[in-house]
Amino acid sequence: MSPIGCFRRWASPLKKLQHKHKLLIASSFTITTTTTTTADKGEKPSRPFPPPIRVSLTESAGRGVFATRSIGSGDLIHTAKSLLSHPSLSLLHTVCYFCLRIKTTSISIDQAVFFCSEECREHSKGFYEIEKKADWSAFDEQCRMRGLKYPLLVKRLACMVLSGIASSDSLDILQPASLSPGMIVQMEEEFGSLRYTLTKAGIMDDQMAFLTKQWYTGVLARIRINAFRIELVGGSYEDLLLSAAASVEAEAAVGNAVYMLPSFYNHDCDPNVHIVWIDNVDARLKALRNIETDEELRICYIDASMNHDARQALLFEGFGFQCNCLRCLSGD
Numbered sequence: 001m002s003p004i005g006c007f008r009r010w011a012s013p014l015k016k017l018q019h020k021h022k023l024l025i026a027s028s029f030t031i032t033t034t035t036t037t038t039a040d041k042g043e044k045p046s047r048p049f050p051p052p053i054r055v056s057l058t059e060s061a062g063r064g065v066f067a068t069r070s071i072g073s074g075d076l077i078h079t080a081k082s083l084l085s086h087p088s089l090s091l092l093h094t095v096c097y098f099c100l101r102i103k104t105t106s107i108s109i110d111q112a113v114f115f116c117s118e119e120c121r122e123h124s125k126g127f128y129e130i131e132k133k134a135d136w137s138a139f140d141e142q143c144r145m146r147g148l149k150y151p152l153l154v155k156r157l158a159c160m161v162l163s164g165i166a167s168s169d170s171l172d173i174l175q176p177a178s179l180s181p182g183m184i185v186q187m188e189e190e191f192g193s194l195r196y197t198l199t200k201a202g203i204m205d206d207q208m209a210f211l212t213k214q215w216y217t218g219v220l221a222r223i224r225i226n227a228f229r230i231e232l233v234g235g236s237y238e239d240l241l242l243s244a245a246a247s248v249e250a251e252a253a254v255g256n257a258v259y260m261l262p263s264f265y266n267h268d269c270d271p272n273v274h275i276v277w278i279d280n281v282d283a284r285l286k287a288l289r290n291i292e293t294d295e296e297l298r299i300c301y302i303d304a305s306m307n308h309d310a311r312q313a314l315l316f317e318g319f320g321f322q323c324n325c326l327r328c329l330s331g332d
C-alpha cells in the first residue's frame, strides 16, 4: 500500500501534452471563482481570496497553473469543491454518498446509502430522487465485475442533469482521453445498461435526450483522465482501513471525484504542490516547497516513490504521455 494520503490519479492529462489545439479556455486567465480560501483545521491560506494562481498556456504541455506571487512551503494555495463524486461501491454504507466522509457512528441506518449530514442529504436530493426510482443492481454488478469506477460518476452526472442541478456540458472544459476502439465498445455497453436502467424506471425519452452514446463516451473520456482517487488523511481513515481489511471487496480509496481547477495542474515526478483530502472530498492544494512568482505549479499524478521506469510505464499507460520532468531527465 502506498503512503496514506499519497496523491494518485489514475487518469491522464495527455491533455496538456497532446491536445493543445483543443484547449477550450482562453490562453490565460486569473482564477476568481470555484475556489474558496476558507479553511478549517487551523490551516490558513497565507493571503485572502483570490488564490495566487493563474491558468495559462505552457511552452510544451498545453495549459498549466502558475503562481502569481511567491508562495511559502506548506502554504495552502487553495481549496476546491468537487464537480462530481462517488464513493467506492464497497463502501456505500461506510462513507457519505455525497462528501465521502467516513461514518463515525456504528448505528446502522436502514437505507441503501449513508449521508453524513442534513447538508449532504440536501445537496444530494436532486440526483438521489432520480436514482431512487431505478433498480441499479445490474448496472452496479457490471461495474463490480469489471472493476469499473468511472461509470458510477457518469451515472451520477446523468442523474444530476435529469434532476436539473447540472448541465449536460458541465465537464466539456476538461480535456478528454484518446479512446481505443476496444474502450469505445465497452463504454457503449455501459451506456446501454445506464440508459436501460433509467428507461425501466420510467424516465421519458425526451428527458433523456442528452443521454446519447456520444455524450456517455465524451463524459467518460474526460473522467478517465481527470478523476482523482480519493484517499483521506483524516483520523478515522486508519479505522476504515482496519475494518476494510475484513472485507475482500473493500478498497483503500473512499471514492473518486472530478474537479475543475485541480485538473489544470500538470504532472511532475518531483512536484512543488500536492493535493490532500483531510476528512472528505474537499481538496486542498498545498505547496511542498517555496515557490517563486510565475513558477509553474505541478502535482504528481502517481506514487512518486516508484523508480524511473515504473513511473514512465504507468504515466504512459494510464495517462498517455511520456514524462520529461527534470527528475526523469536526470534518470532518477
Ligand SMILES: [Zn+2]
Pocket (backbone or CB within 6 Å): 096, 097, 098, 099, 100, 101, 115, 116, 117, 120
Ligand atoms: Zn457528507
Ligand SMILES: [Zn+2]
Pocket (backbone or CB within 6 Å): 268, 269, 270, 323, 324, 325, 326, 327, 328, 329
Ligand atoms: Zn517525470
